[in-house]
Amino acid sequence: MQTILGAGGTIGIPLAKELLTYTDKVRLVSRKPEKVNPSDELFPADLTDAGQVERAVAGSEVVYLVAGLAYKASVWQEQWPRLMRNVIDACKKHGAKLVFFDNVYMYDPSHMHHMTEETPINPISKKGEVRARIAQMLLDEVSQGNLTALIARAADFIGPSDKSVLVETVGNNLRKGKKAMWFASADKIHSFTFTPEAAKATALLGNTPDAYNQVWHLPTSHKQLTGRDWVKLFAEELHKEPRLTVLPKWMIGMLGLFMPIMREFREMLYQYDRDYFFDSSKFEKRFGYVPVAPEEAVKAVMSAGS
Structure with a gap:
C-alpha cells in the first residue's frame, strides 16, 4: 500500500496516477477524497488529528505528504508543525517510509540565484520559518535513525x-x-517546476530505496x-x-x-x-x-x- 496524504491537489492527483507504475494499492487521504484511479482506496481524514492520521497510515509501505494548507502565515504556524508531527509519529509506529513534498521558502535569499540541495537554510519570511522548522523535524528523526524519509523540493x-x-x-x-x-x-x-513532471519524479523517488534519507530537487528546466x-x-x-x-x-x-x-x-x-x-542536476544525473x-x-x- 502506498498512501497519499493531501490527495486531490495539484500534486496529489498526478501522483496517484504515477503510483500505478509501482503498485496496484493506492490510498487517497484528505477531508473529502475522490478517486483518481478506479482501484484507489479512499480514506477521509483530518491531518491535524493524530488519531485519524495514525489510522490513515496503518498498513502503508510508503507515505507521501503532499498536503497544502490555506496560504496564510498564521494557519501555517499553527497547523504545519502539528500535522508534520502527526505524520512522523504515524510513520514511525507503522514502519512506513515518508516522502515529503516541499518548497524552497526556507532557503537563504542571498543564494536564490543558484539553489541546490546544499543551499543554506535561512528564511526571512514567516512561511519560510515554518517550512524550515517542519523540514528539520523530519531530518532530525532521520538522523536519529527513527525514520526512513526523503524530502522532494520543487520550485514555483x-x-x-x-x-x-x-x-x-x-x-x-x-x-x-x-x-x-x-x-x-x-x-x-x-x-518553474512542471507539476506533472514533479509528480512523476516524486513517485520514482518514493520507489527507489537508495533515494531515502536525503533531500532532492525535482526535475526543472x-x-x-x-x-x-x-x-x-x-x-x-x-x-x-x-x-x-x-x-x-x-x-x-x-x-x-x-x-x-x-x-x-x-x-x-x-x-x-x-x-x-532552481538546479535539479542531482536528480537528473542519478x-x-x-x-x-x-x-x-x-x-x-x-x-x-x-
Whole structure:
C-alpha cells in the first residue's frame, strides 16, 4: 500500500496516477477524497488529528505528504508543525517510509540565484520559518535513525491543472486579452517546476530505496528565463502580444489592504526582485533525466485550459 496524504491537489492527483507504475494499492487521504484511479482506496481524514492520521497510515509501505494548507502565515504556524508531527509519529509506529513534498521558502535569499540541495537554510519570511522548522523535524528523526524519509523540493509551479501565480497572472490574463502581470522585476530569472513532471519524479523517488534519507530537487528546466521571457512564451502560444504590467512592491503593499492574498504574498516578494534559479542536476544525473522544456510546459498549460 502506498498512501497519499493531501490527495486531490495539484500534486496529489498526478501522483496517484504515477503510483500505478509501482503498485496496484493506492490510498487517497484528505477531508473529502475522490478517486483518481478506479482501484484507489479512499480514506477521509483530518491531518491535524493524530488519531485519524495514525489510522490513515496503518498498513502503508510508503507515505507521501503532499498536503497544502490555506496560504496564510498564521494557519501555517499553527497547523504545519502539528500535522508534520502527526505524520512522523504515524510513520514511525507503522514502519512506513515518508516522502515529503516541499518548497524552497526556507532557503537563504542571498543564494536564490543558484539553489541546490546544499543551499543554506535561512528564511526571512514567516512561511519560510515554518517550512524550515517542519523540514528539520523530519531530518532530525532521520538522523536519529527513527525514520526512513526523503524530502522532494520543487520550485514555483507551472502545470495544466495548476492555479499558480504564473498561470493566473500571465497565461490566463493574456488569454482574456488583458496584460500579463509580474511582480517587482520582470528582468530577473525565475525557474518553474512542471507539476506533472514533479509528480512523476516524486513517485520514482518514493520507489527507489537508495533515494531515502536525503533531500532532492525535482526535475526543472535549466533554461534561465526572466519574467519577460515567460510572458513572451505564453503570448506566442496564444498568438497574443506580450503585453505586460510589472507591479512594484509598494503597489502590492497597497493591494494587501484590500486583498488578503496579496497581504500574504507580500512577504514572498523577495523571490521576484532577484534571480531565482532552481538546479535539479542531482536528480537528473542519478536517473538520467532531461526535464521538460519551458515551451512544452507552456503548451500543456494553455492546451489544458482551452
